[in-house]
Amino acid sequence: xxxxxxxxxxxxxxxxxxxxxxxxxxxxxxxxxxxxxxxxxxxxxxxxxxxxxxxxxxxxxxxxxxxxxxxxxxxxxxxxxxxxxxxxxxxxxxxxxxxxxxxxxxxxxxxxxxxxxxxxxxxxxxxxxxxxxxxxxxxxxxxxxxxxxxxxxxxxxxxxxxxxxxxxxxxxxxxxxxxxxxxxxxxxxxxxxxxxxxxxxxxxxxxxxxxxxxxxxxxxxxxxxxxxxxxxxxxxxxxxxxxxxxxxxxxxxxxxxxxxxxxxxxxxxx
Amino acid sequence: xxxxxxxxxxxxxxxxxxxxxxxxxxxxxxxxxxxxxxxxxxxxxxxxxxxxxxxxxxxxxxxxxxxxxxxxxxxxxxxxxxxxxxxxxxxxxxxxxxxxxxxxxxxxxxxxxxxxxxxxxxxxxxxxxxxxxxxxxxxxxxxxxxxxxxxxxxxxxxxxxxxxxxxxxxxxxxxxxxxxxxxxxxxxxxxxxxxxxxxxxxxxxxxxxxxxxxxxxxxxxxxxxxxxxxxxxxxxxxxxxxxxxxxxxxxxxxxxxxxxxxxxxxxxxxxxxxxxxxxxxxxxxxxxxxxxxxxxxxxxxxxxxxxxxxxxxxx
Numbered sequence: 001x002x003x004x005x006x007x008x009x010x011x012x013x014x015x016x017x018x019x020x021x022x023x024x025x026x027x028x029x030x031x032x033x034x035x036x037x038x039x040x041x042x043x044x045x046x047x048x049x050x051x052x053x054x055x056x057x058x059x060x061x062x063x064x065x066x067x068x069x070x071x072x073x074x075x076x077x078x079x080x081x082x083x084x085x086x087x088x089x090x091x092x093x094x095x096x097x098x099x100x101x102x103x104x105x106x107x108x109x110x111x112x113x114x115x116x117x118x119x120x121x122x123x124x125x126x127x128x129x130x131x132x133x134x135x136x137x138x139x140x141x142x143x144x145x146x147x148x149x150x151x152x153x154x155x156x157x158x159x160x161x162x163x164x165x166x167x168x169x170x171x172x173x174x175x176x177x178x179x180x181x182x183x184x185x186x187x188x189x190x191x192x193x194x195x196x197x198x199x200x201x202x203x204x205x206x207x208x209x210x211x212x213x214x215x216x217x218x219x220x221x222x223x224x225x226x227x228x229x230x231x232x233x234x235x236x237x238x239x240x241x242x243x244x245x246x247x248x249x250x251x252x253x254x255x256x257x258x259x260x261x262x263x264x265x266x267x268x269x270x
Numbered sequence: 271x272x273x274x275x276x277x278x279x280x281x282x283x284x285x286x287x288x289x290x291x292x293x294x295x296x297x298x299x300x301x302x303x304x305x306x307x308x309x310x311x312x313x314x315x316x317x318x319x320x321x322x323x324x325x326x327x328x329x330x331x332x333x334x335x336x337x338x339x340x341x342x343x344x345x346x347x348x349x350x351x352x353x354x355x356x357x358x359x360x361x362x363x364x365x366x367x368x369x370x371x372x373x374x375x376x377x378x379x380x381x382x383x384x385x386x387x388x389x390x391x392x393x394x395x396x397x398x399x400x401x402x403x404x405x406x407x408x409x410x411x412x413x414x415x416x417x418x419x420x421x422x423x424x425x426x427x428x429x430x431x432x433x434x435x436x437x438x439x440x441x442x443x444x445x446x447x448x449x450x451x452x453x454x455x456x457x458x459x460x461x462x463x464x465x466x467x468x469x470x471x472x473x474x475x476x477x478x479x480x481x482x483x484x485x486x487x488x489x490x491x492x493x494x495x496x497x498x499x500x501x502x503x504x505x506x507x508x509x510x511x512x513x514x515x516x517x518x519x520x521x522x523x524x525x526x527x528x529x530x531x532x533x534x535x536x537x538x539x540x541x542x543x544x545x546x547x548x549x550x551x552x553x554x555x556x557x558x559x560x561x562x563x564x565x566x567x568x569x570x571x572x573x574x575x576x577x578x579x580x581x582x583x584x585x
Contacts, residue, residue: 108288111563113522116556120293123544123552124300196411203413204526208541223416227530230419231427241416248411 005257011250015243019065028056030063031215039233049235051225057236060217061243067129067218068247071211072198074133076191079140084187086141087148088179091156092171103149106142114139114201122210129212132205136198147190151183185262189255196251203244219244274575282568289560290342294335297553303327304351307547325351338553347554352546357554360539365558367437367535368528371451372520375458379516382463387470392497394475402467409464414523418457418530425453435532454531458523462516469512473505480504507578514570518563 022030027047034054042049048057090102112120118135125131152175155161164174205211206220214221219240226236305321306313322328326337341348347357390402426434432453438446477483478501486496525537532538536555543551 104285108285108292111285111289111518111560111567112556113518113559113563115522115525116559119525119540119544119552120296120556123297123549200413204415207413207415208526208529208537223419227419230423234423237416237419237423241413241419244413244416245408245411248413249407252407252411 002257002261004253005261008250008253008255008257011246012254015065015247015250016069018062019069022059022062022066026056026059026062028059030055030059030217032056039229039236041235048239051222051236052229052233057222057239060222061219061239064217064219064222064240065243065247067206067212067216068199068202068244071129071133071136071202072195075136075140075198075201076194078133078137079144079194080187080191083141083144083146084148084180087145087150088152088175090145090149091152091179092175094153094156099149102145106145109138109142112139115204118205118210127210127213129216129218132202132211135205135210136201139201140194140198143194144187144190147186148183151186152179155179155182189259189262192251192255192258196248196255199244199247199251271575275572278568278571282564285564286561289564290339290557291335293553293556293560294338295331297549298331300549304547304549308351325349342554342557348550350543350548350551352543352548357551360551361536361554361558364534364536364539366440367451367533368521368524368537370447371454371458371524371527371533371535372517374448374451374455375462375520375524376513376517378455378459379463379466379520380513382459383466383470386463386467388474388497388502390467390471391474391478399471402471406464406468409461410468412461414457414461415526415530417460418454418527421453421457422530435530437531437533437535451533454524454527454533457530458520458527462520462523466509466512466516470505470509473508474501477501477504503577507574510570510573510577514566514573517566518559521559521562 032055034050036054037046037050038052038054040046040050040054046056046058048061051057051060086102086106090099093099114136117138118132121131121135156179161174161178164178169177202211202218203220203223206218207224209221209224211220212218222240223237226233226240230237303318303322305318305325305327309318309321319328326334329337338348345358347361349355350357350360353360386402386406390399393399422434425431433450436450438450440447474497478497483496483500486500487493491499524535525540527533528535528537529541536558540552540555542548543555
């Protein structure tokens with residue numbers, strides 16, 4: 001099933017490339033308004049048309065990719081950075097009060113969908129990209145903690161871990177040196193999935209106005225702007241939406257492909 | 271079974287208590303005093319103080335927390351800072367939009383996912399399976415609010431089968447109300463149906479490889495009979511989990527979809543409350559959502575224990 005991997009990596013790289021290129025070049029300045037040229041359909045000058053302020057949609061999509069990727073990437077980083085150590089600690093102290101507290105706290109965070117966390121955070125600190133990152137990131141912590149604990153628990157039963165203990169290594173060292181490398185594949189795959197969920201969540205949050213604020217372009221807000229104009233300028237809604245679908249589809253295919261490629265057993269087990 | 275239910279019930283209460291503490295104190299650290307916000311910047315200090323006393327803001331934190339929780343237990347969520355009406359009534363009105371919408375979407379999602387998942391599992395590796403799996407891959411990638419906009423474009427603006435938004439209310443009969451919730455429900459349901467169909471398929475495929483399925487075939491059942499009598503029942507365990515999880519996603523997702531269709535549900539309420547710093551409304555709506563999620567997951571756990579006695583001994 002390398003087909004998924006190739007297609008997924010191809011689509012994802014395309015989006016990442018667009019985001020990277022946008023730092024040095026976009027066809028137009030994405031903030032430059034040109035009212036006489038507003039609401040153009042895709043054409044030779046404006047490849048994907050223009051919006052209601054005459055801004056070039058292709059340039060906005062490129063810069064928007066930057067916002068989406070940055071938010072989702074940092075959110076996955078937060079989830080992994082806090083969730084993985086928590087999961088490792090819980091597994092190393094299975095059944096102890098530490099394990100119990102970590103897992104109960106996880107259950108609790110799960111009861112707050114990322115949108116609800118975002119609502120709470122915005123109610124306090126106001127809307128913005130940073131708060132969107134925090135909302136998605138907090139929700140990612142229990143996801144990684146749970147998957148890490150589950151995988152680490154089964155490893156702790158294995159003989160090579162016993163050997164390491166006999167050799168006198170402590171729980172923390174074993175977790176770092178033996179458990180973590182063995183669950184890295186799993187974490188990479190889960191990271192890809194959470195990354196794509198993060199892209200969707202960021203789009204949703206900025207659509208309802210809780211994400212990146214103007215003038216930072218974001219795909220979700222482009223869709224929110226397009227909503228009242230969808231009857232006479234459908235391309236305003238179709239293009240950012242397609243960008244989201246392509247990105248998420250690419251990441252999901254890549255995740256599936258990576259899982260099969262890194263661990264054929266996992267596929268059979270599912 | 272009773273012991274298991276009591277044990278789970280106990281941890282349900284603990285979770286709700288901790289969740290309410292978190293929500294209250296998170297909102298508590300929010301900058302800005304609701305009373306001075308309501309009265310504007312030119313208010314006299316003693317007017318502000320009087321309003322603070324009226325809203326109960328002059329009491330200690332713990333006291334206010336206990337009053338909030340105690341009130342909620344009796345169905346009293348306090349007074350909205352901006353509308354000066356009971357929050358409970360506002361939430362109840364909005365709930366009549368959000369809850370039916372989530373349930374409608376859950377029904378649609380199940381109705382789509384079950385046949386699709388069973389069909390794909392029965393034709394594993396064949397063209398039908400590939401087509402269903404391809405469609406679900408796409409379904410998972412589509413943001414529901416964007417899908418909602420596409421539905422409006424096609425079915426409301428071009429075909430004119432549905433209204434582009436708004437809610438008819440329940441007074442004109444269930445038919446009219448459900449008609450105005452149909453597009454939002456489809457938009458919410460399809461991405462979830464894609465996930466559910468994948469879970470259904472892989473759960474069934476797991477079951478098909480089990481020894482008891484081979485035994486069922488060996489004792490003379492056809493493939494179809496074995497699948498219906500023994501396969502589906504056993505595949506229901508993971509499927510139930512996902513349905514339980516989906517309910518909370520649908521309820522939260524409804525908040526965004528309500529924005530697309532201008533539905534007067536909890537979502538609109540909470541966004542209005544955020545912009546007017548009506549924090550008591552925000553904390554109450556969030557508490558209701560979290561309550562729903564925790565309770566549904568509790569019910570799913572109980573449902574498992576009924577379906578699968580083995581789970582009762584574990585925790």
